[in-house]
Amino acid sequence: MPQPAVPPPTAPALEPPRGLADLLFRGAQVALVDLAIAGLVATISGNRFGRVVLYTECIGLSIWAIVEMGTRMRPGGVRNWPPGWRGPALVAVACALGYVAGVTVADTIFGYSSWPNYLRRPDQLARDFGPTVVFSTVVAGAFWARGQARRQRAQVAAAAHEATRARLDMLQSQLEPHMLFNTLANLRALIAADAPRAQEMLDHLIAFLRATLAASRQSEHALSEEFARLDDYLALMRVRMGERLRTSASLPPALAALPVPPLLLQPLVENAIKHGLEPQRGPGELHVQACLDGATLVLRVADTGRGLDAAAQARPREPAAPSSGFGLVQVRERLRTLHGDAARFTLAPRAGGGTLAEIRLPVAAPPHS
Amino acid sequence: MTTALIAEDEPLLAQALRAELARAWPELQLLEPAVDGDDAVERALSGRPDVVFLDIRMPGRSGLEAAEAIVEDWPGDAGALPLIVFVTAYDQYALQAFERAAVDYLQKPVQPARLVSCCARLRETLALRAAAKGVAAPDDAALLHRLRALLGAPAEAAPAALTVLQASIGSTLHMIPVDEVVYFEAADKYVRVVTGEREALIRTSLRELLPRLQPGKFWQVHRGIVVRADAIATATRDDSGKVLLTLRQRPERLVASRLYSHLFRGT
Numbered sequence: 072m073p074q075p076a077v078p079p080p081t082a083p084a085l086e087p088p089r090g091l092a093d094l095l096f097r098g099a100q101v102a103l104v105d106l107a108i109a110g111l112v113a114t115i116s117g118n119r120f121g122r123v124v125l126y127t128e129c130i131g132l133s134i135w136a137i138v139e140m141g142t143r144m145r146p147g148g149v150r151n152w153p154p155g156w157r158g159p160a161l162v163a164v165a166c167a168l169g170y171v172a173g174v175t176v177a178d179t180i181f182g183y184s185s186w187p188n189y190l191r192r193p194d195q196l197a198r199d200f201g202p203t204v205v206f207s208t209v210v211a212g213a214f215w216a217r218g219q220a221r222r223q224r225a226q227v228a229a230a231a232h233e234a235t236r237a238r239l240d241m242l243q244s245q246l247e248p249h250m251l252f253n254t255l256a257n258l259r260a261l262i263a264a265d266a267p268r269a270q271e272m273l274d275h276l277i278a279f280l281r282a283t284l285a286a287s288r289q290s291e292h293a294l295s296e297e298f299a300r301l302d303d304y305l306a307l308m309r310v311r312m313g314e315r316l317r318t319s320a321s322l323p324p325a326l327a328a329l330p331v332p333p334l335l336l337q338p339l340v341e342n343a344i345k346h347g348l349e350p351q352r353g354p355g356e357l358h359v360q361a362c363l364d365g366a367t368l369v370l371r372v373a374d375t376g377r378g379l380d381a382a383a384q385a386r387p388r389e390p391a392a393p394s395s396g397f398g399l400v401q402v403r404e405r406l407r408t409l410h411g412d413a414a415r416f417t418l419a420p421r422a423g424g425g426t427l428a429e430i431r432l433p434v435a436a437p438p439h440s
Numbered sequence: 441m442t443t444a445l446i447a448e449d450e451p452l453l454a455q456a457l458r459a460e461l462a463r464a465w466p467e468l469q470l471l472e473p474a475v476d477g478d479d480a481v482e483r484a485l486s487g488r489p490d491v492v493f494l495d496i497r498m499p500g501r502s503g504l505e506a507a508e509a510i511v512e513d514w515p516g517d518a519g520a521l522p523l524i525v526f527v528t529a530y531d532q533y534a535l536q537a538f539e540r541a542a543v544d545y546l547q548k549p550v551q552p553a554r555l556v557s558c559c560a561r562l563r564e565t566l567a568l569r570a571a572a573k574g575v576a577a578p579d580d581a582a583l584l585h586r587l588r589a590l591l592g593a594p595a596e597a598a599p600a601a602l603t604v605l606q607a608s609i610g611s612t613l614h615m616i617p618v619d620e621v622v623y624f625e626a627a628d629k630y631v632r633v634v635t636g637e638r639e640a641l642i643r644t645s646l647r648e649l650l651p652r653l654q655p656g657k658f659w660q661v662h663r664g665i666v667v668r669a670d671a672i673a674t675a676t677r678d679d680s681g682k683v684l685l686t687l688r689q690r691p692e693r694l695v696a697s698r699l700y701s702h703l704f705r706g707t
Contacts, residue, residue, distance in 0.1 A: 248529075249497070249531065252547075253548060255549055256450075256453055256549035257450060259549040261452060263456070263459070264452070264455065264456075310452065311452070312449075313450070349499065350497075350499050350500075351499055351500075352476050353499075381629075
């Protein structure tokens with residue numbers, strides 16, 4: 072899982088270190104808990120403290136070592152608890168094996184053998200083993216809960232990171248800096264030369280920015296709204312390109328209220344200008360059209376620009392335009408998410424020169440004309 | 441009289457730069473502005489201004505391509521090359537390239553204070569040039585050097601090198617090993633591929649082709665010509681700074697422009 076670049080503010084200041092240091096850190100924690108348990112047991116049983124500590128540490132650390140190995144047996148080498156019932160099963164197996172191993176080790180150190188005694192008196196074994204199971208379960212549970220919380224935090228952070236990046240990508244593709252700064256430069260020029268027109272241009276810019284920022288939150292708006300937002304953008308471009316850009320739009324009143332995803336046509340209009348009309352010498356036209364074909368809404372963006380071939384050829388020369396591909400991918404993806412295979416998007420040479428982009432959408436309830 | 445040419449496709453911005461320049465440098469005489477890259481080349485070569493303000497993104501030729509063409513086609517008797525200032529709204533790539541090449545540039549919207557300091561620098565350079573009249577203008581070499589740095593900057597990660605070209609001659613597809621190519625020549629929307637025996641057209645631009653050729657093996661000698669270095673037989677420098685090339689496998693001669701004549705300095 073990718074780590075977020077900046078830790079979330081809720082993360083504790085002291086994150087446990089990674090790798091070997093992490094392992095030693097956990098081992099030390101287990102040893103400390105064992106020491107506390109040994110103190111408790113020694114007090115209750117009245118046995119010698121040193122002896123209880125040794126046995127408890129040997130048993131506790133053995134159990135921990137086995138659990139630790141168990142949590143490393145996941146595919147991909149990621150340390151994690153086995154899924155479902157295997158987690159508690161791992162703790163149970165670790166308790167049994169760890170108890171035997173721990174007692175054997177401690178016996179060896181003491182030069183003593185507990186097993187004949189345990190065989191003779193199973194109740195003694197049960198009295199010693201019982202607390203081991205209880206404490207092990209509690210400690211393992213605590214470790215599990217802590218790991219779970221950490222994983223969840225990382226997941227939430229990564230998801231938030233991903234969502235932010237997707238939003239930024241989209242915003243950046245729409246608020247292309249080149250467009251923005253050129254528009255501002257024009258606005259600056261207009262303020263001195265023609266204040267009323269500057270005001271008008273500023274209003275279009277405000278509406279365009281507002282729509283762009285809102286588009287990532289809304290799921291749909293009316294087709295008339297879509298056309299109005301396109302006109303904001305085109306009005307800006309008409310000021311910038313002057314005589315070189317002529318635009319027209321046709322939206323039959325019957326279709327005005329049909330819902331469409333916000334700014335669906337925006338990337339198509341932008342591409343028509345950026346790759347078709349703007350790089351072409353001399354004037355050009357852009358036409359946006361909506362019409363109905365049976366139960367299908369047809370949206371067309373046609374330009375008389377330099378055409379797809381020239382645009383594709385020029386692409387390596389325009390490294391500053393990485394968003395062009397993104398725009399089309401985004402249109403296709405939005406259509407697929409909303410309508411599956413029922414929607415269609417085509418980009419083709421226009422008869423008579425230029426490019427024709429066409430979107431075909433199924434209409435839920437065709438309007439009565 | 442100092443003259444300047446503005447090349448800007450957005451009419452309001454051209455007007456605004458004109459007005460700002462009138463304030464920052466009242467004596468500067470402005471030629472009729474150019475509306476796109478090709479227009480800029482034409483007007484620069486006919487009007488021979490001292491200074492050219494070139495927008496980067498323009499219809500037809502880009503500002504960089506226009507600068508290249510102006511420098512290459514600048515008549516030998518027209519005196520020193522014009523000083524070139526690039527203007528751009530926002531091109532991360534271009535800005536980095538300008539910084540590296542130390543070319544003067546302006547960012548849109550043009551800030552009056554920035555324009556004033558740009559004009560001061562231009563005036564200073566022109567004054568130095570006037571003082572050194574008669575001597576070969578030293579700033580030409582600097583300009584050529586900067587332009588070369590700009591034009592040579594890779595636009596994107598280099599794609600895989602080509603080994604074989606596919607060219608159709610009539611209805612037959614010819615496979616031409618890149619190693620056999622003597623030179624490439626830009627021809628409108630095509631590139632002429634010339635080998636010792638034949639020639640063919642491929643549908644690409646020289647700009648697109650260039651990064652896919654082995655850099656040491658093929659040399660760009662003109663904005664429209666790339667030659668295989670070991671196919672060049674002789675190089676002769678003429679008075680205007682151009683270099684005439686003869687080839688081993690071809691009878692025709694090629695011209696290396698001033699921008700690339702530094703490749704043949706050994707003579």
